[in-house]
Amino acid sequence: MTKRIQQWFSLLITAFVLTFSLSVTASEEANQSTDIERLGESVVQKEIVGFAGADYWRMVKDGQEGYTTSKSPEHGVLISVPGQTWYVLKEKWMSPLGALAIFGSLAMVTLAYVVVGPLKLSKPKTGRKIKRWSRLDRALHWSMAFTFLTLAFSGLTLVYGKHFLKPILPTELWGWIIYAAKQYHNYIGPIFFILLMAVLFKWWRKSIFNMVDVRWFMKMGGMVGKHKGTHPSAGFSNGGEKAIYWLLIFFGAIAAVSGFVLDFPIFEQTRRDMELSNLVHMFSALILICGFIFHIYIGLFGMEAALDGMITGEVDETWAKEHHDLWYEEVKDLPENQPGYDEKVEAEAKGEPSQKTS
Numbered sequence: 001m002t003k004r005i006q007q008w009f010s011l012l013i014t015a016f017v018l019t020f021s022l023s024v025t026a027s028e029e030a031n032q033s034t035d036i037e038r039l040g041e042s043v044v045q046k047e048i049v050g051f052a053g054a055d056y057w058r059m060v061k062d063g064q065e066g067y068t069t070s071k072s073p074e075h076g077v078l079i080s081v082p083g084q085t086w087y088v089l090k091e092k093w094m095s096p097l098g099a100l101a102i103f104g105s106l107a108m109v110t111l112a113y114v115v116v117g118p119l120k121l122s123k124p125k126t127g128r129k130i131k132r133w134s135r136l137d138r139a140l141h142w143s144m145a146f147t148f149l150t151l152a153f154s155g156l157t158l159v160y161g162k163h164f165l166k167p168i169l170p171t172e173l174w175g176w177i178i179y180a181a182k183q184y185h186n187y188i189g190p191i192f193f194i195l196l197m198a199v200l201f202k203w204w205r206k207s208i209f210n211m212v213d214v215r216w217f218m219k220m221g222g223m224v225g226k227h228k229g230t231h232p233s234a235g236f237s238n239g240g241e242k243a244i245y246w247l248l249i250f251f252g253a254i255a256a257v258s259g260f261v262l263d264f265p266i267f268e269q270t271r272r273d274m275e276l277s278n279l280v281h282m283f284s285a286l287i288l289i290c291g292f293i294f295h296i297y298i299g300l301f302g303m304e305a306a307l308d309g310m311i312t313g314e315v316d317e318t319w320a321k322e323h324h325d326l327w328y329e330e331v332k333d334l335p336e337n338q339p340g341y342d343e344k345v346e347a348e349a350k351g352e353p354s355q356k357t358s
Contacts, residue, residue, distance in 0.1 A: 095159055118304060125305075125316040127317075129316065138313060142310070152285070157181040158181055158182060161181070186263050190260070190263070206235075213238065221238065235326045262278060
């Protein structure tokens with residue numbers, strides 16, 4: 001009995017082993033067959049996709065449009081080959097030349113300060129103050145200055161930050177900086193345009209060129225050369241100030257309009273429109289930055305007491321005589337430019353009797 005059980009058990013084990021072996025073998029064969037089929041299908045599929053893809057991308061690169069439900073301009077164009085021209089102009093030409101222009105301007109004003117030096121007053125200050133800028137004028141000037149400088153810094157960060165900041169900053173910090181620069185630039189740009197229009201309407205009459213300005217330029221403002229220290233005649237604004245003013249208006253308007261095209265791509269602008277606007281925006285902004293490097297140099301370092309007027313609204317009598325003599329002759333006898341005028345106005349405002357001044 002025991003032997004029979006052992007025999008049956010042996011037979012069952014043998015049958016199980018054989019069955020398992022056959023199933024494993026069949027499974028392996030099936031898997032091998034499936035793998036072979038998949039490999040074959042993959043090879044065929046790659047060949048088909050390769051041939052179809054080559055034709056497809058060739059047509060795409062040739063500018064042939066595909067089908068899309070969008071009605072916006074160029075939405076059927078996947079690849080804009082002429083955009084490579086924009087990329088080369090921007091990255092290989094505009095960016096390097098722009099950096100060279102900015103550093104060159106900084107080098108020039110530094111050299112001017114070291115070699116030529118600041119333009120000093122020929123005589124001591126008298127202490128008598130001449131009204132030059134109103135509070136509205138100063139508020140407009142400093143608002144424009146702040147807006148322009150912050151736009152310049154944020155714009156330069158967008159263009160050059162990847163070369164100077166990105167390699168030395170953590171990735172997250174760099175991401176926040178570039179995002180903040182982009183958002184600030186996009187939202188403050190329209191405010192710059194509003195201020196620009198206010199500057200245009202406020203000061204354009206004082207900035208019309210005349211023959212006095214021609215003679216001022218011929219003597220180079222009395223700042224360099226044989227005419228250094230001669231203080232050529234000028235009205236309220238001299239030739240240099242008028243040049244800076246119209247440079248701001250002209251290139252500022254170009255920068256603002258091109259910036260609007262980039263800010264609001266919802267008026268059926270094409271890729272060519274956006275690319276051209278980008279290059280024009282960069283060029284005009286670089287002109288403004290270089291021009292205002294010289295303007296800031298004159299105000300801070302290049303001319304003695306040049307900044308006083310935009311801080312207090314008043315300039316010393318000596319400064320007015322030497323730099324804007326024609327304007328000084330026009331305003332020197334006005335009541336607000338007489339000694340003790342401010343004290344008199346303040347006393348009258350308080351209802352106190354004003355003291356006569358000798």
